[in-house]
Amino acid sequence: MKICVLPGDGIGPEITAEAVRVLRALDLKFELEEALLGGSAVDATGSPYPEATSKLAREADAVLLGAVGGPKWDTLPREQRPERGLLGIRKELGLFANLRPAILYPELANASSLKPEIVAGLDILIVRELTGDIYFGQPRGIEVRNGERYGFNTMHYTESEIRRILRVAFEAARKRNRKLCSVDKMNVLETTQLWRDVANELAPEYPDVELTHMLVDNAAMQLVRAPKQFDVMVTGNMFGDILSDEASMLTGSIGMLPSASLDENNKGLYEPSHGSAPDIAGKGVANPLATILSAAMLLRYTFAQEEAAQRVEGAVKKVLAQGYRTGDIFEPGTKRVGTREMGDAVLAAL
């Protein structure tokens, strides 16, 4: 059971260190090996996704990632930006299925900017396609045409790309409340008309799941108005980028939200939903829980260690109940701790 650990940039090294401690504390024989991704990789090798990292990631069964990016690398040429590393590894490993839960922990209900009655008990799973769409479409670029600059990108999906992500979403809905909402913009974009057609064609194979469709603009509204109407949502890469971030912010505690990006064989890359938070990097105050919960997803999806996954998730719930809070989720009356102490608390709760 080989895990490639990519600490990344900003708070990445601090938060992955805690998740690694949690993984090591389990009675499972993992082989863990570290490599560089993102800005730190650019600094060391000139590339955000160096060949050594690619090799290790290809050989491993799973990848645990902290976060990439920071202002330091924002002015580099496109090909050297940290996010290129992330897009590169997703594409190379064929991680087409991005699973992003948006869960509101009862203890953290106050953190939400929404009224308690609107978000209490929120539990949505967003399934985002991750290796297609306008992210990777050709042709693309900036050219001079008719004497002025012209920027262009291509949105596209094949029916087999759509079908495989929809299957992941239907299966996920089956294990939850059997409601799947597919999000598109079929009234304007042919690509997403095909998306809707393929969803409708697949639906009879999942008679136990209720499939609905929603336009992306309406979905962005409904997430604000009444997010609990949703169980599983599935959509393309671009819309999924926007909606999954919107959904995670509904909880007000994005420092708690993990994610998994899977290939056809449950090889996966696991990372927190939040970013690299350069402003607090190195200060030992970042919240490691989303990364620890990402490690739990790793146990569940890649290694089918459901029991170990639940142990980790249970430990996280316990430390919340015990009142431990990093700065991002702190409220008066709770115990403010740093990254390392939060890791200690989770280890103790294990």
Add this chain to the structure above:
Amino acid sequence: MKICVLPGDGIGPEITAEAVRVLRALDLKFELEEALLGGSAVDATGSPYPEATSKLAREADAVLLGAVGGPKWDTLPREQRPERGLLGIRKELGLFANLRPAILYPELANASSLKPEIVAGLDILIVRELTGDIYFGQPRGIEVRNGERYGFNTMHYTESEIRRILRVAFEAARKRNRKLCSVDKMNVLETTQLWRDVANELAPEYPDVELTHMLVDNAAMQLVRAPKQFDVMVTGNMFGDILSDEASMLTGSIGMLPSASLDENNKGLYEPSHGSAPDIAGKGVANPLATILSAAMLLRYTFAQEEAAQRVEGAVKKVLAQGYRTGDIFEPGTKRVGTREMGDAVLAAL
């Protein structure tokens, strides 16, 4: 001063009727003429944007629209769907600048799903480019390639398209709190890298406006987390579709929100931000205030009748203060009225 009135579908005829009564009550000599758009136009002529409508709209100085669409027309071939009418008139009239205010009226603060302290006093203006981007990009379609269906669309912008919408946004920010946030996805899409470059090039011409940039996924989060950080937001057609709907739903009272879509010479199409609400069509219960406020925008932008615009807006504020509420914004303790009575109340307040 010629106004083309397009009642459209669903509640469209009811709500435009009230806005027309308001316009007629002002001491201004408008020539008003009605035509068909959307589903009702398909039923009557086979086209969602018939030639007679196009002719009238081209001749008029301004267009006042209700809303288009409904389940009745959802299964028609693409070219006959009601929204084609809307896209057609936007493109033909060159209405590239869509202005969508998201304003929370103090009387309606409870309607929001967000906590009062997060949204009280909300006043954002979203400026959305409306005639370019992936909405109109070629090539597009669904084809069979390598034995399977393949859907594709093209996102694109020229620098002059970007520049003209940014100018509208900079000018709008000047008349407000001088803060402009430009939203893009420059870390993935070249089209929006060009968008950011052009924004930065223009900024020195507006030294009194503070320009910031935000990635679209972050913008979707920030609107939920702390919407009052924004003054004016500007973005492309696709991202603007999503973000403007999200922003309007933050108020919880989308039945109050108008919009304007302008060309280079302040010719404009004015319509409520909400849809055609087929479920309540014909019942006389729809909220006409967003359409009446759209008429106020028409007075302001196309006819430079600032005073008349403010009279109408003042009358709407007054009826809210008097406690008149249609069903969508009703709360116990206020006076529930229908569409026509709400129109009567506004006329009385004028």
